[in-house]
Amino acid sequence: SFTPISRLIAFVAVLILSGCATVPEPIQVANEKVLISYRQANENPTDNAGKPARWGGVIAKVENLPDATMLEVLHYPLRGYGRPVSGDESMGRFRVYVDGFLDPMVFESGRAVTFSGDLIGVEEGAVGEHRYVFPTLQSKGYHLWKEIERVEISSIHMWPYYDPWGWRYGPYHQRVI
Numbered sequence: 001s002f003t004p005i006s007r008l009i010a011f012v013a014v015l016i017l018s019g020c021a022t023v024p025e026p027i028q029v030a031n032e033k034v035l036i037s038y039r040q041a042n043e044n045p046t047d048n049a050g051k052p053a054r055w056g057g058v059i060a061k062v063e064n065l066p067d068a069t070m071l072e073v074l075h076y077p078l079r080g081y082g083r084p085v086s087g088d089e090s091m092g093r094f095r096v097y098v099d100g101f102l103d104p105m106v107f108e109s110g111r112a113v114t115f116s117g118d119l120i121g122v123e124e125g126a127v128g129e130h131r132y133v134f135p136t137l138q139s140k141g142y143h144l145w146k147e148i149e150r151v152e153i154s155s156i157h158m159w160p161y162y163d164p165w166g167w168r169y170g171p172y173h174q175r176v177i
Contacts, residue, residue: 023082026141027054027116036119038075038091041135045122053137055094056084056114062104069102070095072125072134073113082114083145095123095134098142112145 029035029052036051061072075091076084096115107113117137125132160167 024114024143027082027114027143028141029054029116038094038135041094041119042092045119045135048119049121051119052116052140053119054078054082054114054116055096055137056082056112057090057094058084058086059107059109059111059113060093061109062102062107064101064104068100069098069107071098071102071107071113073115078114082143084112084114086112093127093132093134094136095125096137096139096142098139107144111147113142114145115139115142117141 034052036048036053038053038055041048041053055073055075056078057073057076059071060074063070063072072093072095075094076086077091078084096117097120098115115137117139120136120138123134123136125134162168
């Protein structure tokens with residue numbers, strides 16, 4: 001049997017863990033199971049047109065049009081809470097249209113972003129001189145992720161420790177990121 005304290009600890013742990021995995025409201029969808037993947041859209045854009053998707057990555061290009069903004073995004077897979085996991089390799093690029101104006105100084109190249117929306121098909125374009133076919137979304141919502149700054153702090157303390165010859169007193173290295 002659980003004590004009241006252990007129940008409280010378990011409840012708080014569940015709250016903390018569920019808070020960490022929450023998808024931001026603008027990119028939430030009613031049914032996660034019906035989302036099409038970037039790969040599905042690339043392989044069969046005609047049959048998947050109109051289906052919902054949630055894709056993200058790193059902004060490569062922003063172009064303001066008279067009534068909308070077109071973003072070209074380098075696709076990366078998403079974490080459970082919707083943030084793109086950027087790395088050395090991407091599956092490709094996609095375009096997304098957002099109604100209205102998005103300031104290119106805010107939505108600048110290199111920023112991580114996630115979109116939810118509907119697949120509207122593919123568009124032909126170019127990346128530099130290379131012809132490219134972009135799976136394309138009409139955005140229903142987006143989340144521009146804050147930059148994460150990593151700071152590494154190292155410290156050395158004198159601390160007792162045990163080794164095969166017994167207890168000793170010596171340096172202990174602590175690293176915090």
